Amino acid sequence: MTETQGLHIAVVGATGAVGQQMISTLEKRNLPIKKVTFLSSARSAGTKLSFKGEEVIVQEAKPESFEGIDIALFSAGGSVSKELAPEAVKRGAIVVDNTSAFRMDENVPLVVPEVNEEDLKKHNGIIANPNCSTIQMVVALEPIRQAYGLSKVLVSTYQAVSGAGAAAIAEMKDQARDLLDNKEIEPKILPVGGDKKHYQIAFNVIPQIDKFQDNGFTFEEMKMINETKKIMHMPELAVAATCVRLPVETGHSESVYIEVDQSGVTVDQIKDLLSSAPGVVLEDNPSEQIYPMPANAVGKNDVFVGRIRKDLDEDKGFHLWVVSDNLLKGAAWNSVQIAESLLKLGLVTVK
Amino acid sequence: MTETQGLHIAVVGATGAVGQQMISTLEKRNLPIKKVTFLSSARSAGTKLSFKGEEVIVQEAKPESFEGIDIALFSAGGSVSKELAPEAVKRGAIVVDNTSAFRMDENVPLVVPEVNEEDLKKHNGIIANPNCSTIQMVVALEPIRQAYGLSKVLVSTYQAVSGAGAAAIAEMKDQARDLLDNKEIEPKILPVGGDKKHYQIAFNVIPQIDKFQDNGFTFEEMKMINETKKIMHMPELAVAATCVRLPVETGHSESVYIEVDQSGVTVDQIKDLLSSAPGVVLEDNPSEQIYPMPANAVGKNDVFVGRIRKDLDEDKGFHLWVVSDNLLKGAAWNSVQIAESLLKLGLVTVK
Incomplete structure (x- = not known):
């Protein structure tokens, strides 16, 4: 969308309060992004959003939605994450999950980059974004x-x-x-x-x-x-x-x-x-x-x-x-910051 | 005003947020009251208030205002208390002061009746009502x-x-x-x-x-x-x-x-x-x-x-x-409660 080389990033829960902030944070930061996919529940699918001046139509989140995605930022509630985050990982995406679904899972790093960025190296596909407070x-x-x-x-x-x-x-x-x-x-x-x-x-x-x-x-x-x-x-x-x-x-x-x-x-x-x-x-x-x-x-x-x-x-x-x-450091910005850290640490590759 | 025998009670700062609550608390409780005097700054003097259905005109608070007062409830700011509370005491009133003017004075009891009602016995004319919080x-x-x-x-x-x-x-x-x-x-x-x-x-x-x-x-x-x-x-x-x-x-x-x-x-x-x-x-x-x-x-x-x-x-x-x-337990009610305790402990006499 914006570059020929870059990451394909999905936002799950794109029409929600945090999803909206994730999108505007992605627009402001300098992650190399070649494509964005905005996902939501069936109810909100079809909503027209914009990203860096181009229209993006929100699609219903399904397991197949994650084909080709490099990083998926989830903020659509714990039950959506529990169902779809493993599907995204199965298809090669790294999930940054803003719900409480996986936070206390010992196989899932819980990361605030200023504090424990190094924990990202131990990830198994899912990284949890902590609670805002x-x-x-x-x-x-x-x-x-x-x-x-x-x-x-x-x-x-x-x-x-x-x-x-x-x-x-x-x-x-x-x-x-x-x-x-x-x-x-x-x-x-x-x-x-x-x-x-x-x-x-x-x-x-x-x-x-x-x-x-x-x-x-x-x-x-x-x-x-x-x-x-x-x-x-x-x-x-x-x-x-x-x-x-x-x-x-x-x-x-x-x-x-x-x-x-x-x-x-x-x-x-x-x-x-x-x-x-x-x-x-x-x-x-x-x-x-x-x-x-x-x-x-x-x-x-x-x-x-x-x-x-x-x-x-x-x-x-x-x-x-x-x-x-x-909504920013407590959610959207910390999630995008995790994506930036993944890139910085070589844990995701720009194709 | 309401009884022939009873206390003459003054409210200083009668038109303020706490003063208004003092008046309505006095109306609801059963202190024997023969007369109320409502006092304020010169600016608010002349305001018409009511007490138990009768009109009471607010008067400007002056040293002479306290002649014949049994208990004066002050809530008109620290500078008013500092100036007029000693004048009220000089004229025989017991002052219950809701400002911070005298609270830390070692000669002034600071009283919450549920906690230290007995401290009232040591009063020298002024009793401080603590801070609301x-x-x-x-x-x-x-x-x-x-x-x-x-x-x-x-x-x-x-x-x-x-x-x-x-x-x-x-x-x-x-x-x-x-x-x-x-x-x-x-x-x-x-x-x-x-x-x-x-x-x-x-x-x-x-x-x-x-x-x-x-x-x-x-x-x-x-x-x-x-x-x-x-x-x-x-x-x-x-x-x-x-x-x-x-x-x-x-x-x-x-x-x-x-x-x-x-x-x-x-x-x-x-x-x-x-x-x-x-x-x-x-x-x-x-x-x-x-x-x-x-x-x-x-x-x-x-x-x-x-x-x-x-x-x-x-x-x-x-x-x-x-x-x-x-405004109630934090101010007006605690002040009226102190007045009730003074009566109960025999520290004020109904004339």
């Missing part, structure tokens, strides 16, 4: 871990509705307008489309993302806990999470408390580290009211870190505020 | 502290705009409507009316409440830290806070991590404790998606607690989610 946190913590060690992570999240898809964004906006007009609302999607009850999200806070597990934590919280340990190769790391949905369209925020291994580390040392860390932008100047906010992070690939404070009681304890665009 | 947290933690001890508290807040007053509520709603209509917005109040910069609050998250201190914590965060220690009589308690403003009208939420002193405490034991604790309503049934949310807490005096989980790594660690109406 996990990605931004580990990007911020990895430079600190490398310099000073890390023993404990306690995170409370402030997550945007776009993490629950385009329909959740529409629900929030419709509710906001109705509530401002003093109209009744009827929640139908959030907190979890497939769960029993649905609650107001506009002008409200819902302390549930994904379904509850038997231990009282939600699946989203367990994803943050387990994925962080896997990505950082630290099964012994103490991690806990409380995941909360807010009336923000895009941009997840996180209040993170950590304990490092070394004594005597200063806030200035951590600021110095993060100011030159890959993928991180330090926004931390209290006297000028400079700190990360979702409204400023939307549309950017970086992870923004600020409000760095030493705990007042624990010498090894620090507090951080971490914000990123959950 | 502190009150709801200590109500939830005190029963746990009494039973199992408490060594550490780490809290991340999700605070509503009404904590910044009626103008902040209007700013959030106007911004929400403008953003839904794709119009430009011009933030003027939040995060802090008197600070240099102002940011979008609708569909955004601002990790600043009150001004920054030299240690990188905001004054709101330091209030939570210092007031919690004072109310609980635990100067040695490890407390840290990250305070965050959200696009919610009323109802503060808090993600709280605590460590107790005893080993082997179970979630069921904590649930049992809280289900019969004063001022607390336990809302904790994950399988039925029952947990506290601000939209459900508005207009209620209780502190709602749910999402209680044992930490997966620390046997003494627990996670809680605490929600309350910041």
Whole structure:
């Protein structure tokens, strides 16, 4: 499509909130692409999208769709990935999967390039893209871990509705307008489309993302806990999470408390580290009211870190505020970045 | 006004967001009231309010306004309290002050009746009402502290705009409507009316409440830290806070991590404790998606607690989610409750 030599890239779930961001990220970056194939459910097949100025008609995703594909970026829900990712691999594609279907599979690398790019070398066809809230946190913590060690992570999240898809964004906006007009609302999607009850999200806070597990934590919280340990190769790391949905369209925020291994580390040392860390932008100047906010992070690939404070009681304890665009670094950009890393490491060949 | 024998109660800041809630709380409760006097700045003087069906004209607050007052509930900003609370005391009134003016003064009790009602006995005319986000947290933690001890508290807040007053509520709603209509917005109040910069609050998250201190914590965060220690009589308690403003009208939420002193405490034991604790309503049934949310807490005096989980790594660690109406238990109701406690303890006499 754009070059005679290059990769043939498929986007599965091309019409979804993340799929759309995958397409625009592919347009902006410099991967050598000779062809794109946009796939979706039967319902959305036929939709006309564009890529670098040319029209691309979305096709229904089937096993045969993956013939000739070099890299397939999946973001169409766990059941689609479970069914079609192995079919894509069988046909020679490398799958970068944005669902939770394979993340904890020990044969599947779970990769954030700034943290564990080398894990890509162990792939068996499928590479998992971590949960959005996990990605931004580990990007911020990895430079600190490398310099000073890390023993404990306690995170409370402030997550945007776009993490629950385009329909959740529409629900929030419709509710906001109705509530401002003093109209009744009827929640139908959030907190979890497939769960029993649905609650107001506009002008409200819902302390549930994904379904509850038997231990009282939600699946989203367990994803943050387990994925962080896997990505950082630290099964012994103490991690806990409380995941909360807010009336923000895009941009997840996180209040993170950590304990490092070394004594005597200063806030200035951590600021110095993060100011030159890959993928991180330090926004931390209290006297000028400079700190990360979702409204400023939307549309950017970086992870923004600020409000760095030493705990007042624990010498090894620090507090951080971490914000990123959950559709980009939390999903689409991290997936495309994995594709770029595959090329850089020679794990995919341009034909 | 309503009884021939009873207290003469003044509300200072009667036209403000908290003042309005003080008045409606006084109407609902059973304090013996013979007269109310509503006071405000010169600007709002002359406003007509009603109390139990009778019209009351708001008067400008002056030193002489407090002649004959038994209890004066102040919520008109710290500078008004600093100027007029001593004048009220000089004239024989007991002041319940909802600002931060006197909270850390060692001669002023800082009281949440469920926690330290007895401290009222040491008052010297002024009693401080704690910060809204502190009150709801200590109500939830005190029963746990009494039973199992408490060594550490780490809290991340999700605070509503009404904590910044009626103008902040209007700013959030106007911004929400403008953003839904794709119009430009011009933030003027939040995060802090008197600070240099102002940011979008609708569909955004601002990790600043009150001004920054030299240690990188905001004054709101330091209030939570210092007031919690004072109310609980635990100067040695490890407390840290990250305070965050959200696009919610009323109802503060808090993600709280605590460590107790005893080993082997179970979630069921904590649930049992809280289900019969004063001022607390336990809302904790994950399988039925029952947990506290601000939209459900508005207009209620209780502190709602749910999402209680044992930490997966620390046997003494627990996670809680605490929600309350910041204008009621966080301000107006706690102030009126202090007045009720003064009467109950014989510290004020009905004439």
